[in-house]
Amino acid sequence: MIAEIIVDLANSQVDRPFDYKVPKEMETIIETGSRVIVPFGSQKRLGYVIGLKEMSNYSNLKPIASLIDETPVLTPELLELGHWLARETLCFQVTAYQAMLPAALKADYKKWLHPRNMQELETEYPDLLALFEGGSRVEWSVLQRNHPDLLPQVTQAIRKRVLEIKSAVEDRAKVITQKAVRSAIPKPELAKHLEHTGRAPKQQAVIRYFMELSDGEERWLHEVMDALQVGRAVIRALVEKGILLEYEKEVYRDPYEGQAGATSPLPLTEEQARAIAPILEDIDAKRHRVHLCHGVTGSGKTEIYLQAIEKVIKKGMEAIVLVPEISLTPQMVKRFKNRFGSQVAVLHSGLSQGEKYDEWRKIHRGEVSVAVGARSAVFAPFTRLGLIIIDEEHESSYKQEEAPRYHARDVAIFRGRYHQAPIILGSATPSLESYARARKGVYVLATLKERVNKQGLPEAEIVDMREELRNGNRSMFSVSLLEKLRERLKNGEQSVLFLNRRGYSTFVLCRDCGYALTCPHCDITLTYHRKTHQMKCHYCGYIEAVPANCPKCQSPYIRFFGAGTQKVEEALTKLLPEAKVIRMDVDTTQRKGAHEKMLKAFGDGKADILLGTQMIAKGLDFPKVTLVGVLSADTMLRLPDFRAAERTFQLLTQVSGRAGRHDLKGEVVIQTYAPEHYSIQLSAVQDYLAFYDQEMVNRKRRGYPPFYYITLISVTHPSLARAQAVTDQVARYLRKRLSNQAVILGPVAPAIAKIKDRYRSQCMIKYKNEPELATALRNIVEHYQQAYVKEGLTLSVDINPNAIM
Numbered sequence: 001m002i003a004e005i006i007v008d009l010a011n012s013q014v015d016r017p018f019d020y021k022v023p024k025e026m027e028t029i030i031e032t033g034s035r036v037i038v039p040f041g042s043q044k045r046l047g048y049v050i051g052l053k054e055m056s057n058y059s060n061l062k063p064i065a066s067l068i069d070e071t072p073v074l075t076p077e078l079l080e081l082g083h084w085l086a087r088e089t090l091c092f093q094v095t096a097y098q099a100m101l102p103a104a105l106k107a108d109y110k111k112w113l114h115p116r117n118m119q120e121l122e123t124e125y126p127d128l129l130a131l132f133e134g135g136s137r138v139e140w141s142v143l144q145r146n147h148p149d150l151l152p153q154v155t156q157a158i159r160k161r162v163l164e165i166k167s168a169v170e171d172r173a174k175v176i177t178q179k180a181v182r183s184a185i186p187k188p189e190l191a192k193h194l195e196h197t198g199r200a201p202k203q204q205a206v207i208r209y210f211m212e213l214s215d216g217e218e219r220w221l222h223e224v225m226d227a228l229q230v231g232r233a234v235i236r237a238l239v240e241k242g243i244l245l246e247y248e249k250e251v252y253r254d255p256y257e258g259q260a261g262a263t264s265p266l267p268l269t270e271e272q273a274r275a276i277a278p279i280l281e282d283i284d285a286k287r288h289r290v291h292l293c294h295g296v297t298g299s300g301k302t303e304i305y306l307q308a309i310e311k312v313i314k315k316g317m318e319a320i321v322l323v324p325e326i327s328l329t330p331q332m333v334k335r336f337k338n339r340f341g342s343q344v345a346v347l348h349s350g351l352s353q354g355e356k357y358d359e360w361r362k363i364h365r366g367e368v369s370v371a372v373g374a375r376s377a378v379f380a381p382f383t384r385l386g387l388i389i390i391d392e393e394h395e396s397s398y399k400q401e402e403a404p405r406y407h408a409r410d411v412a413i414f415r416g417r418y419h420q421a422p423i424i425l426g427s428a429t430p431s432l433e434s435y436a437r438a439r440k441g442v443y444v445l446a447t448l449k450e451r452v453n454k455q456g457l458p459e460a461e462i463v464d465m466r467e468e469l470r471n472g473n474r475s476m477f478s479v480s481l482l483e484k485l486r487e488r489l490k491n492g493e494q495s496v497l498f499l500n501r502r503g504y505s506t507f508v509l510c511r512d513c514g515y516a517l518t519c520p521h522c523d524i525t526l527t528y529h530r531k532t533h534q535m536k537c538h539y540c541g542y543i544e545a546v547p548a549n550c551p552k553c554q555s556p557y558i559r560f561f562g563a564g565t566q567k568v569e570e571a572l573t574k575l576l577p578e579a580k581v582i583r584m585d586v587d588t589t590q591r592k593g594a595h596e597k598m599l600k601a602f603g604d605g606k607a608d609i610l611l612g613t614q615m616i617a618k619g620l621d622f623p624k625v626t627l628v629g630v631l632s633a634d635t636m637l638r639l640p641d642f643r644a645a646e647r648t649f650q651l652l653t654q655v656s657g658r659a660g661r662h663d664l665k666g667e668v669v670i671q672t673y674a675p676e677h678y679s680i681q682l683s684a685v686q687d688y689l690a691f692y693d694q695e696m697v698n699r700k701r702r703g704y705p706p707f708y709y710i711t712l713i714s715v716t717h718p719s720l721a722r723a724q725a726v727t728d729q730v731a732r733y734l735r736k737r738l739s740n741q742a743v744i745l746g747p748v749a750p751a752i753a754k755i756k757d758r759y760r761s762q763c764m765i766k767y768k769n770e771p772e773l774a775t776a777l778r779n780i781v782e783h784y785q786q787a788y789v790k791e792g793l794t795l796s797v798d799i800n801p802n803a804i805m
């Protein structure tokens with residue numbers, strides 16, 4: 001028997017299956033999708049079995065060294081998906097497999113120092129003997145760290161062949177076990193023993209305890225000891241008498257306790273019923289369609305998800321729910337746990353590696369039917385998948401920014417097709433791509449226009465910061481916002497202040513007239529490059545000088561824009577000294593759990609104002625918040641990204657949704673230098689359709705998605721000239737290969753032109769239909785990854801990139 005194996009090395013030369021001999025004793029247990037350890041060159045590496053066969057075209061095959069998994073970790077579906085991912089996103093196959101598995105299943109490659117000859121060691125290097133006291137080997141990195149003084153001797157001993165270094169592959173997966181007990185004999189016999197243990201009341205208590213259980217029912221050892229207040233010796237005595245059995249049993253590290261049945265399905269509103277009907281039909285018929293559920297915040301989308309999942313579980317199938325990492329709050333998780341309890345596994349980045357592995361194993365073993373998690377949960381190894389839900393489908397975090405550069409939506413659709421299962425995409429502000437597909441009938445569209453509680457959406461006031469300046473107010477708070485904050489303080493209500501710092505100080509804006517410098521060719525905000533003191537376009541390379549006065553109104557108040565959260569906090573405490581403020585940004589939330597603690601404090605009413613960056617925009621639900629202030633809507637609007645208007649609209653809509661979610665009516669204040677911009681105007685009245693129509697016109701005119709596809713090629717190199725030259729070669733090659741419909745822009749230096757002493761250069765391709773593109777890209781990747789790795793060149797391809805930065 002021969003196994004085809006993908007070796008755990010991300011390298012273009014080994015990005016193909018290698019044949020290995022399967023040792024006789026392994027033949028009956030090895031399966032495709034299992035991990036193995038194989039000799040590779042002079043090392044041992046981890047590998048994934050992707051196929052088994054009788055014959056190989058190669059002779060002198062090496063045998064597999066050992067088998068790690070008796071149960072494969074990759075199902076046939078996931079193996080196929082990995083192949084597809086590698087092809088679609090131009091990554092190594094092993095990179096795709098790694099992305100699908102929890103980190104605990106990745107290999108640790110360790111070097112160990114072993115004595116070759118103990119006697120010689122004792123006589124020639126007595127000082128080194130102590131190293132091996134605890135065992136027969138010592139890890140090389142530990143030795144280096146703890147005994148640097150011994151290294152010269154060790155090196156000598158290695159040369160003399162008294163010591164040797166062996167490398168070993170180790171599975172990181174650690175299973176935790178605990179002692180469990182159960183009765184070893186049937187109940188009638190227990191009763192007999194009860195009579196015979198006359199003078200040991202504690203032993204009697206234990207026997208009585210197990211007589212209450214059914215035959216063979218098990219309990220944790222500590223549980224029994226706690227319940228009966230007996231010591232370890234009592235149990236041990238019973239084990240020795242053959243009355244009880246004691247053994248190790250696996251435990252899961254479960255960070256959330258489940259309260260199944262704490263909520264039950266609500267009678268649906270008319271809108272909800274209309275939206276869920278075709279989804280339930282698809283689940284029944286085992287039909288794959290994509291449903292776009294476009295519903296305003298609070299319209300009851302989550303209830304639709306819950307009831308669709310319920311149907312899936314009833315049919316003996318399984319469901320995946322994806323939510324953005326940032327909204328994977330205990331609040332959200334509880335909604336699923338409260339309905340389905342221990343049938344739910346939760347996967348998110350706040351869990352330890354071990355906890356994640358435990359949750360993954362529950363899915364792998366079929367012990368749960370629902371997986372709730374962030375992006376990578378889309379790879380949950382279910383085998384009877386009946387539904388995949390992507391909540392807040394427009395969120396950019398569904399696209400992975402490193403290889404494999406996949407979008408969870410595409411993976412979900414692959415899996416939905418494979419299992420003939422429907423997909424639900426839910427959002428109050430769908431991505432233009434998804435909404436356009438729904439309009440064309442590619443997706444099934446369901447619209448929910450009303451909040452379940454019939455509360456109107458909060459009223460938004462747009463404040464023109466240019467006017468504020470003209471009236472002599474130079475602070476970052478408008479008169480209106482300050483007044484409203486004071487009102488809240490007086491009434492004991494809460495406020496949320498939102499400051500977007502992304503894109504801070506990269507663009508130039510006139511504070512008098514709101515004019516921002518944009519590229520005449522691309523309709524994209526120009527980026528300020530500090531080094532050269534120039535304004536540049538990221539897309540096409542257009543350059544102009546930084547003006548001293550506004551080109552439109554001649555005002556000298558044209559400047560680099562933005563202020564940090566800390567500055568805002570300082571200003572706030574000066575203006576409103578009595579207000580208690582919680583500031584949430586990357587600096588204050590670095591420690592694990594800080595994020596949740598601060599939100600809890602705010603929820604408990606320990607502060608009047610929550611001030612934060614985009615991390616507070618989503619999912620928060622506090623009854624006492626009646627005011628939301630957006631300090632500068634412009635920072636996001638002026639990002640040099642063709643999606644800037646869309647992101648602004650989404651964000652402002654989300655933020656506004658935080659106010660007045662319960663009985664108290666909410667108000668929103670949006671401060672901006674571009675009050676006339678449609679994305680600000682339309683988010684204030686929450687008119688998604690009008691925004692969609694307007695934005696689609698712009699995208700069409702400028703040739704951006706969803707009318708055109710975009711692919712971005714990024715090159716880095718220690719030398720700027722070299723990075724540019726290679727990008728130029730790539731651009732020229734593409735111009736030759738592609739049709740004249742395709743637009744190839746570049747080479748261009750991006751805003752962040754240098755990262756870690758490596759210069760970056762980019763080339764962007766805009767296209768509609770280019771059958772040659774896939775092959776051309778593969779050729780480029782293969783050529784540059786092989787030929788120029790040594791000189792330190794990297795080249796990456798991002799198909800449908802999130803942002804072009």
Ligand code: ADP
Pocket residue numbers: 266267268269272295296297298299300301302303304452453
């Ligand atoms: P969305 O996910 O669209 O923002 P939610 O599912 O959070 O909306 O619903 C908003 C609120 O309305 C929640 O408190 C939810 O429990 C409640 N809700 C949802 N559907 C119903 C219903 N059919 N009847 C009563 N309350 C509902």
Ligand code: ZN
Pocket residue numbers: 510511512513514515550551552553554555
């Ligand atoms: Zn101006």
Ligand code: ZN
Pocket residue numbers: 519520521522523524537538539540541542
């Ligand atoms: Zn341009």
